[in-house]
Amino acid sequence: MKSDDAVLTHCVITNHSLGCSGGCEKGLAVAMEKGRIENCLVAFNKSKSTTDTTANDNGGAVYMSGGSLANCTVISNSYQGCAGVYATGGTVANCLIVGNVSTLAGAEASVWRGTAGCFTRCLGEVKINDNCLTGSTDVFRQARMKHGVFIPSGKSAARDAGDTVFVSETTDLYGKPRVFGGNVDLGCAESQTGGLHIYVR
Numbered sequence: 272m273k274s275d276d277a278v279l280t281h282c283v284i285t286n287h288s289l290g291c292s293g294g295c296e297k298g299l300a301v302a303m304e305k306g307r308i309e310n311c312l313v314a315f316n317k318s319k320s321t322t323d324t325t326a327n328d329n330g331g332a333v334y335m336s337g338g339s340l341a342n343c344t345v346i347s348n349s350y351q352g353c354a355g356v357y358a359t360g361g362t363v364a365n366c367l368i369v370g371n372v373s374t375l376a377g378a379e380a381s382v383w384r385g386t387a388g389c390f391t392r393c394l395g396e397v398k399i400n401d402n403c404l405t406g407s408t409d410v411f412r413q414a415r416m417k418h419g420v421f422i423p424s425g426k427s428a429a430r431d432a433g434d435t436v437f438v439s440e441t442t443d444l445y446g447k448p449r450v451f452g453g454n455v456d457l458g459c460a461e462s463q464t465g466g467l468h469i470y471v472r
Contacts, residue, residue: 272338277306281444284311289318297357298334299350307339310444312421312459317349331357331384332371341365341437342449344421344458346408351375353384361389365433367421367458368395370408392434394457404428404457420445422460429457 272279284300300316301308313332332348333340334357342365348354354371356363373380382395394404410427422445423429433455443449444459451461 272301272303272306272308275305277303277338279306279308280310280440281442281446282311283444284313285315287316287318297331299330299332299348299354301333301335303333303335303338303340303361305338307341307439308333308343309339309341309438310440310442310449310459311343312444313343313345313348314419314421315347330354330373333357335359335361335363335389337361339364339437341439342433342443342455342457342459343367344460346370346421348372349374353380355380355382355384355395356390358383358385358389360386362437363390364392364437365455365457366390366393367410367429368393369406369410392432392437392457394429394432404432410457420460421458423456423458423462425462425464427456427462430462431455432457 287300299318300313330350330352336359338361340363344367347370349372351374354373355368368382371381379397382397387400390399391402394406398405406428410429431454443461
């Protein structure tokens with residue numbers, strides 16, 4: 272994406288497989304310099320260099336040098352370098368970046384690379400900065416996750432953990448209200464369940 276006017280919302284970007292000689296291109300699934308991506312699922316994309324056996328600075332299921340990535344779920348992507356979100360510019364906000372695997376560069380590269388200040392109100396297995404949370408795929412309803420539906424569970428740290436200043440759309444990936452309850456959830460899907468209800472007869 273190279274235009275300020277470029278907008279990608281409510282999309283599933285999945286199952287992209289790339290084999291390359293040497294270091295692969297930046298962005299296994301998405302490469303952006305400008306524009307906005309919101310309420311999207313980026314999952315099950317993979318890339319492997321056929322000749323390079325060392326981690327490199329390319330990759331990232333999402334690679335961005337500018338623009339905005341908001342309320343997206345980046346999960347189950349794999350690469351020898353960064354497998355999550357590689358951001359050198361722009362804003363990554365209200366995103367879930369979990370379950371990705373960097374085969375050569377370790378746990379941090381499974382979640383992120385680049386400039387930590389680009390990330391705000393995100394959740395991954397490692398701490399990105401003081402504005403982000405740590406957690407894993409247990410933030411999702413496991414029964415639905417098996418079917419490729421990534422909705423935060425009732426007790427998930429992703430529930431109501433976002434910032435509505437980054438919300439531009441009124442619905443989530445599945446067409447449900449984007450804000451339900453006290454605040455916006457992290458990731459591409461909004462949990463539509465409330466807390467504990469006690470009924471007295």
